[in-house]
Amino acid sequence: MIDAGFVALVISFLSSSYSTTLFVSGILYGNSQKLSRARESMHFAFLTLTISVSILLYYFLADNYSVEYVYRNSSSDLQILYKISALWAGSEGSLLLWTWLLSIVIILFLYFEVKDLLTAGAVVVLILFLDFLLFILIYSQNPFELLSLPPSHGLGLNPLLESHEMVFHPTALFVGYSLAIVPFSLAISGLIFDDESWVYRARKWLLLSWIFLTAGISIGAFWAYRVLGWGGFWAWDPVENASLLPWLTTTALLHSIMIQEARKGMKKWNILLSFATVEFVLLGTLITRSGIIASVHAFGMSGLSLPFTILMVVLLVITVFLIFKQSVVSRDVIENLISRETSFLLNNLLFSAFALTVFWGTIFPLFTEAFLGYKAVIGEKYYLQTVTPIAYMLATLSGFCVVLEWRVGSRGTLRLLIFASLTMLSALLLSATSVFGFRLNSLWVLTLTISLFAIFFQILQYIRDAKVFRREYGNLSFVKVLILKRRRYGGYTVHLGVILIFLGVAGNWIFAEEREVLAGINDEITVMGYSFVYKGLEQGVMKDRVVFTAYVEVTTSKGVEVVKPRIERFKLQSNEISRVAILRDGLVDVYISLMSFNKDSVGLRIKFNPFVPFIWVGSLIMLSGGVFALTPKHIARRLLEAVDERCKNERVQA
Numbered sequence: 001m002i003d004a005g006f007v008a009l010v011i012s013f014l015s016s017s018y019s020t021t022l023f024v025s026g027i028l029y030g031n032s033q034k035l036s037r038a039r040e041s042m043h044f045a046f047l048t049l050t051i052s053v054s055i056l057l058y059y060f061l062a063d064n065y066s067v068e069y070v071y072r073n074s075s076s077d078l079q080i081l082y083k084i085s086a087l088w089a090g091s092e093g094s095l096l097l098w099t100w101l102l103s104i105v106i107i108l109f110l111y112f113e114v115k116d117l118l119t120a121g122a123v124v125v126l127i128l129f130l131d132f133l134l135f136i137l138i139y140s141q142n143p144f145e146l147l148s149l150p151p152s153h154g155l156g157l158n159p160l161l162e163s164h165e166m167v168f169h170p171t172a173l174f175v176g177y178s179l180a181i182v183p184f185s186l187a188i189s190g191l192i193f194d195d196e197s198w199v200y201r202a203r204k205w206l207l208l209s210w211i212f213l214t215a216g217i218s219i220g221a222f223w224a225y226r227v228l229g230w231g232g233f234w235a236w237d238p239v240e241n242a243s244l245l246p247w248l249t250t251t252a253l254l255h256s257i258m259i260q261e262a263r264k265g266m267k268k269w270n271i272l273l274s275f276a277t278v279e280f281v282l283l284g285t286l287i288t289r290s291g292i293i294a295s296v297h298a299f300g301m302s303g304l305s306l307p308f309t310i311l312m313v314v315l316l317v318i319t320v321f322l323i324f325k326q327s328v329v330s331r332d333v334i335e336n337l338i339s340r341e342t343s344f345l346l347n348n349l350l351f352s353a354f355a356l357t358v359f360w361g362t363i364f365p366l367f368t369e370a371f372l373g374y375k376a377v378i379g380e381k382y383y384l385q386t387v388t389p390i391a392y393m394l395a396t397l398s399g400f401c402v403v404l405e406w407r408v409g410s411r412g413t414l415r416l417l418i419f420a421s422l423t424m425l426s427a428l429l430l431s432a433t434s435v436f437g438f439r440l441n442s443l444w445v446l447t448l449t450i451s452l453f454a455i456f457f458q459i460l461q462y463i464r465d466a467k468v469f470r471r472e473y474g475n476l477s478f479v480k481v482l483i484l485k486r487r488r489y490g491g492y493t494v495h496l497g498v499i500l501i502f503l504g505v506a507g508n509w510i511f512a513e514e515r516e517v518l519a520g521i522n523d524e525i526t527v528m529g530y531s532f533v534y535k536g537l538e539q540g541v542m543k544d545r546v547v548f549t550a551y552v553e554v555t556t557s558k559g560v561e562v563v564k565p566r567i568e569r570f571k572l573q574s575n576e577i578s579r580v581a582i583l584r585d586g587l588v589d590v591y592i593s594l595m596s597f598n599k600d601s602v603g604l605r606i607k608f609n610p611f612v613p614f615i616w617v618g619s620l621i622m623l624s625g626g627v628f629a630l631t632p633k634h635i636a637r638r639l640l641e642a643v644d645e646r647c648k649n650e651r652v653q654a
Contacts, residue, residue: 003055003067003144003146004055005051005052005055005056005059005143005144006052006138006142006144008048008049008051008052008055009048009049009052009096009134009137009138009142009144010138011048012045012046012048012049012052012103012134013045013131013134013135013138015041015042015044015045015048016041016042016045016103016127016130016131016134017131018041019038019039019041019042019045019127020038020124020127020128020131022034022035022037022038022041023035023038023120023123023124023127024124026038026120027117027120027121027124035115035120038123039110042106042107042110042123042127043107045103045130046103046104046106046107049099049100049103049134050100050103052096052100053087053096053097053100055144056069056070056087056093056096056143056144057084057087060073060074060083060084060086060087061080061083061084063075063076063154065147065150065151065152065153065154066146066147066150067143067144067145067146067147068145068146068147069090069092069093069143069144069145070086070154071147071150071151071154071155072090072154072155073086073089073090073093073154073155073156073157073158074086074154074156074157075153075154075155075156075157075544075572076153076154077156077543077544078156078157078162079162081164081167082157082161082162082167084167085157085161085166085167086157086161088170088171088174089157089158089161089166090143091141091288091289092137092141092142092143093143094170094174095133095136095137095141095143095285095289096137096141096143097170097171097174098133098174098177098178098285099130099133099134099137101171101174101175101178102126102129102130102133102178102181103130104178105126105175105178105179105181105182106123106126106127106130109122109123109126109182109205110123113201117189117193117195118186118189118190118193118195118197118198118201119189119201120189121185121188121189121192121193122182122185122186122188122189122198123185124189125181125184125185125188125189126181126182126185129181129185132307132311136304136307140304140307141289141304155572156544156570156572159545159568159570159575159577160227160228160577163223163226163227165219165220165222165223165226165227166223168215168216168219169216169219169220169223170216171216172212172213172215172216172219173212173213173216173217173220173243175212175216176209176210176211176212176213176215176216176246176247177209177213177246177281177284179205179206179208179209179212180206180209180213180246180250180277180278180281181278181281182202182205182206182209183202183205183206183209183253183274183277184274184275184277184278186198186199186201186202186205186274187202187270187271187274187275188318188319188322191271191322191323191325191326191328192322194326196260196264196267199257199260199261199270200261202257202274203254203257203261204630206250206253206254206257207254207626207629207630208630209250210247210250210251210254210626211623211626211627211630213243213246213247213250214247214619214622214623214626215623216243217243217244217247218616218619218623220240220243221233221234221615221619222616224240225612226580226582227579229577229578229579229580229593231512231514231580231591231593231605231607231609233612233615235380236361236378236379236380236383238287238362239284239287239288241358241359241361241362242280242283242284242287242288242362243284244358245280245283245284245355245358245359245362246277246278246280246281246284248351248354248355248358249273249276249277249280249351249352249355250277251351252273252347252348252351252352252355253270253273253274253277255344255347255348255351256269256270256273256344256348257270258344259333259341259344259345260330262406263331263333263341264330264331264333265330265331265332265333265341266330266333266345266348267328267329267330268323268328268330269330269348271319271323271328272319272323273348275315275316275319276355278315279312279315279316280355280359282308282311282312282315283312283359285304285308286304286305286308286309286312287362289304338404339404339405339406340401340404340405340406341406342404343397343400343401343404344401346397347394347397347398347401350390350393350394350397351394353390354387354390354391354394357383357386357387357390358383358387361378361382361383361386362378364376364378365377365378384509391502391505392446392447392450395450395451395454395498395499395502396450396454398454398495398498398499399450399451399453399454399455399457399458399495399499400453400454400457401495402457402458402461402492402495403457403460403461403464423449423453441510443506443510444506444507444510444511447502447503447506447507447510448503450502451499451502451503454495454499455496455499458492458495458496461492462492465481465485466481469481483631483636483639484636486628486629486631486636487629489625489628489629490625490626490627490628490629490630490631491625491629492625493621493622493624493625493628493629494621494622494625494626494629495625496618496621496625497618497619497620497621497622497623497624497625498618498622499618500614500615500617500618500621501614501615501618501619501622502618503611503614503618504611504612504613504614504615504618505615506611507610507611507614508609508610508611508612508615511608511610511611512607512608512609512610513528513607513608514605514606514607514608515527515528515605515606515607516595516603516604516605516606517532517603517604517606518601518602518603518604519532519533519534519552519601519602519603519604520534520600520601521534521535521536521600521601522534522535523601527606528608530554530555530556530585530590530608531553531554531555532552532553532554532555532592532604532606533552533553533555534550534551534552534601534602534604535551535552535553535562536550536551537549537550537551537597537602538551544570544571544572545568545569545570545571546568546569546571547566547567547568547569548566548567548568548569548594548597549564549565549566550564550565550566550594550597550602550604551564552564552565552581552592552604554583554590554592556583556585556590557585557586558585561583563581563583563590563592564581565578565579565580565581565592565593565594565604566578566579566594567579567594567597578593578594578595579594580592580593584613587610587611587613587614588608588609588610589608589609589610589612589613590606590607590608590609591606591607591608591609592604592605592606592607593605593606593607
């Protein structure tokens, strides 16, 4: 018996393939009628794909366990929210979700972009990606496989995925992945039709992709911190790295396309970065779904290695061929070493080095298995030793670049940079000695110095801009200037968020402390100036789990608070997870996990995580900066009108 959802999937594939054929034919023969029919066919493909997704969602909500995918990822006692998120909890459903989101991106692209050859060529590339994913769903990852003997209940959702973060984390990443294909599609179309305007068209889609990737990674880090229970927010897991790689290349591309827009430089580099971003998206899919690299986040073994590898190789060959065929030539844009162009070049080199370092660490086990016969394990130490210097250089550059001018550097800027460099060097030398008998941490001194100078330069640039704008715009309010120059100040805001995250990550890495203690009832244990008193254990029986909750009194600077770390044992999955208690005391998170228990005592793991709040606040600031920079012109115009109206009212009242 063939399921209706699968039928809708097949129809969507046929309609999407037909749309591809019509677009290619319409472009080759300049037939506007065929291009119009191609758009209609793509709309129909989106409609049938939406029906397919809706059918699978209905099966989850209706507890239809005759569908194997529903049986494996849901149960009748799940909350409705988690029944919805269970749709993308497994390999097949998450691939269906990504395919559907890509179809939405294609529809939006058709709606918002100018109907010309560049757009038509980009749509062909986008729909070919859609065809590929639909083909994989139909022949290898069908989420509508039926069981011959439907069971009465499902196996349930992985308990770790029963969290609000897992509702938004995968969807944000998949939206980011779908949007990341757009700049590459425009770049390929631009190469085919020798149209360099692709870079102007790509910017908004690139920034939108960056926003969703940033949101997805931030939510994922928060989920790992709050749910996984090991006390950290980033474990350098292969799947985590796979989501970071396209973010790194997207961030580099956001900077380098500014050089092409302003100075006609870095043309080949921008095409290669857009290509690298898509390759990393496909690599992440390969790692997550093929089982070639072990990961706590991976779905397990599947037959996707070959088709995704072939696609990646084909994209490489096509991109390189088109670049050489079209003889892409860039201008030399470096006129002065102390200039914004130089900082953007360094920025791209550092982000590329960061990406290649993470990429090598992620795939190294494959090389050792292929050539040495075993899979090597790349741990946190490798990443800390290789990535840390790059991260410090990037943080320095993101703070200092705001004061650099285009083309030439002024003597005043040069003096500022020399002063900042000498100050950092002096601080490091001072930290290497004892001050009043107290030895400072050199790395923390460097972190603070970089961060303070970065914030200082941001403030200085705002003051400089205010003076320049007063000459250019007269008495125009600074709020109106911010709106007019939203791209610039959105970027500055993102840089501020980066500095806060840098402070949070570095501070936590340097100063985090962990203790494991055994506590009897009413025993008082003092760790790092905090007092912990174990008050007892409570057992609760729920429909799908047994919960063991420890009550611990913690004395902090705010007073006495009771925290409740717990262990949950699940009946269906036959496993248990530790639910941590996180107590915030100023800039320190007191992170308490229940490790073991018996009738008289409990084993607790207590970790002190300083500066972690900076990471979450910095992430929000980065996202707000990205959204502000992306603000469309018509919304900016309305904001300007609102500011004008308010100014008039204030003058009337005065």
